[in-house]
Amino acid sequence: MASAVLEATDAKAAAQAFIDSAPGLWIGGQDVPAIAGARRDVIEPATGKVVCMVAEGTAHDVDRAVSAARAAFESPEWRRMKPLARERLLHRLADLIERDADILARIEATDTGKILPAARHGDVVIALDSLRYTAGWTTKIEGTTINPSFSYIPDVTFSSRTVREPVGVVGQIIPWNFPLVMAIWKIAPAMAAGCTVVLKPAEDTPLSALYLARLAAEAGIPAGVLNIVTGGREVGVALVEHADVDKIAFTGSTAAGQDIQRRAAGTMKRLSLELGGKSPVVVLPDCPVPMAVEGAAGAIFFNHGQVCTAGSRLLIHRSLYAQVVEGLAAAANGMTLGAPADAQAQMGPLISARQRDRVNGYVEGALAQGARLAAGGFAPEGDGFFYRPTVIADATPEMTIFREEVFGPVVIALPFDTEEEALRLANDTCFGLGASVWTGDLHAANRFAAGLKAGNVWINAHNILDPAVPFGGWKMSGYGHELGHSAIDLYTEVKSVTMPVL
Numbered sequence: 001m002a003s004a005v006l007e008a009t010d011a012k013a014a015a016q017a018f019i020d021s022a023p024g025l026w027i028g029g030q031d032v033p034a035i036a037g038a039r040r041d042v043i044e045p046a047t048g049k050v051v052c053m054v055a056e057g058t059a060h061d062v063d064r065a066v067s068a069a070r071a072a073f074e075s076p077e078w079r080r081m082k083p084l085a086r087e088r089l090l091h092r093l094a095d096l097i098e099r100d101a102d103i104l105a106r107i108e109a110t111d112t113g114k115i116l117p118a119a120r121h122g123d124v125v126i127a128l129d130s131l132r133y134t135a136g137w138t139t140k141i142e143g144t145t146i147n148p149s150f151s152y153i154p155d156v157t158f159s160s161r162t163v164r165e166p167v168g169v170v171g172q173i174i175p176w177n178f179p180l181v182m183a184i185w186k187i188a189p190a191m192a193a194g195c196t197v198v199l200k201p202a203e204d205t206p207l208s209a210l211y212l213a214r215l216a217a218e219a220g221i222p223a224g225v226l227n228i229v230t231g232g233r234e235v236g237v238a239l240v241e242h243a244d245v246d247k248i249a250f251t252g253s254t255a256a257g258q259d260i261q262r263r264a265a266g267t268m269k270r271l272s273l274e275l276g277g278k279s280p281v282v283v284l285p286d287c288p289v290p291m292a293v294e295g296a297a298g299a300i301f302f303n304h305g306q307v308c309t310a311g312s313r314l315l316i317h318r319s320l321y322a323q324v325v326e327g328l329a330a331a332a333n334g335m336t337l338g339a340p341a342d343a344q345a346q347m348g349p350l351i352s353a354r355q356r357d358r359v360n361g362y363v364e365g366a367l368a369q370g371a372r373l374a375a376g377g378f379a380p381e382g383d384g385f386f387y388r389p390t391v392i393a394d395a396t397p398e399m400t401i402f403r404e405e406v407f408g409p410v411v412i413a414l415p416f417d418t419e420e421e422a423l424r425l426a427n428d429t430c431f432g433l434g435a436s437v438w439t440g441d442l443h444a445a446n447r448f449a450a451g452l453k454a455g456n457v458w459i460n461a462h463n464i465l466d467p468a469v470p471f472g473g474w475k476m477s478g479y480g481h482e483l484g485h486s487a488i489d490l491y492t493e494v495k496s497v498t499m500p501v502l
């Protein structure tokens with residue numbers, strides 16, 4: 001499978017042709033330049049070289065995109081379209097993603113640095129599954145019927161019902177770690193609910209969303225339903241503050257989420273926020289060492305650690321601590337780094353030089369505060385933004401690296417002696433996104449599942465997500481669950497309708 005992706009020369013040429021086309025903004029079903037005419041470099045993380053330029057939007061472009069989205073929302077061709085017809089359009093989009101899966105994987109790998117097999121068999125498949133699953137909700141958005149009393153109106157019997165209506169024009173702002181997946185997680189439930197969208201991809205990774213917009217047009221999704229405005233923070237801020245945007249769905253850092261929450265207060269628009277994490281991985285004493293090592297490595301090194309649920313705090317029972325740290329360090333040292341098309345590569349580069357330097361800063365800070373380097377801890381010589389997978393032992397809760405999100409391939413390890421201590425350490429964070437416990441003891445697993453303060457708990461697994469399973473954060477990891485039925489709730493408003501019946 002993997003080699004088929006590496007050898008798909010047609011897809012390679014098609015992806016390159018798209019990148020070379022230096023796409024503009026996508027507004028009202030058309031590729032348009034930014035009003036101010038500015039463009040921004042798109043840099044390939046594996047080489048550090050500019051691969052193309054894309055349009056750099058501003059608040060004026062956001063105005064234009066919101067107008068297009070509003071017109072599409074008010075038109076009879078989308079919101080009032082028969083649900084089955086809208087579902088069919090979303091499936092048609094999924095068919096086109098399937099057709100162009102190799103092209104999309106190459107675009108994504110160029111833009112993010114992911115190795116090609118991961119982009120093709122991870123990102124594209126996850127995006128497809130999510131779109132197909134969510135398409136099915138289009139026909140299943142339901143309300144309730146209620147027999148109210150209205151006891152202060154004694155002589156009349158009333159009936160009430162609730163309906164769920166699309167929230168309206170939605171601004172969606174996404175990060176760079178899973179650009180295609182994040183785009184689908186956002187646009188699919190919004191469109192299923194009958195909303196229209198202005199999506200802002202991350203400044204570092206604009207390409208797959210722009211390709212997706214073209215597929216949406218080809219699928220027959222009406223112009224203006226999906227608009228893409230590329231650009232930086234200014235575009236995000238303009239969306240958040242726009243008076244004609246009804247809701248913001250944001251995935252990104254907690255700091256940006258806080259800023260969005262403050263700015264959205266002015267218009268009271270609906271918000272859902274998927275933010276940062278500092279997720280614990282807890283290894284109980286009965287866990288076999290090889291299972292703990294493999295689980296911990298997958299939890300932190302998947303997608304180069306650039307995962308909001310990355311298992312970045314490894315809590316190991318003292319009886320296994322030395323063996324697990326040693327095994328994980330060996331696994332880290334054995335990993336081959338390389339460019340997306342390198343058949344030997346197991347891990348690609350980080351997204352940018354800035355991110356690599358930030359990650360290295362956290363590692364140096366931890367060592368300065370007394371932690372021990374067990375593996376990695378440096379950027380290898382050469383082009384691209386590579387950083388060696390890193391294991392830091394003997395960390396303590398007082399260290400900055402215990403508290404703050406690194407968002408790179410860096411795990412800290414701490415020993416614990418009792419279950420109570422492990423649970424206290426696991427919950428000793430302002431975040432509450434993911435957590436895993438590794439054990440064969442069913443009762444202990446259930447005690448941890450009940451005690452962990454996080455929106456997503458795994459037992460003997462980590463970072464596995466499915467479109468049917470709600471995903472979201474507690475505490476400073478945000479609010480509002482994507483995926484599953486919950487995703488539809490994020491894009492609909494409840495309306496009650498009451499009438500006398502007798």
Ligand code: NAD
Pocket residue numbers: 173174175176177200201202203231232233235236237240251252253254256257259260274275276277307308309405407433473477
């Ligand atoms: P970021 O917050 O810097 O940027 C995310 C997006 O928001 C970008 O498109 C950016 O341009 C935009 N943005 C930044 N500041 C903004 C503001 N004040 N108003 C409006 N838009 C703004 O995050 P990042 O560095 O791109 O991504 C990494 C972060 O995202 C990490 O903290 C990670 O945990 C988080 N993340 C969370 C999830 C989740 O589901 N919880 C998933 C992926 C990433």
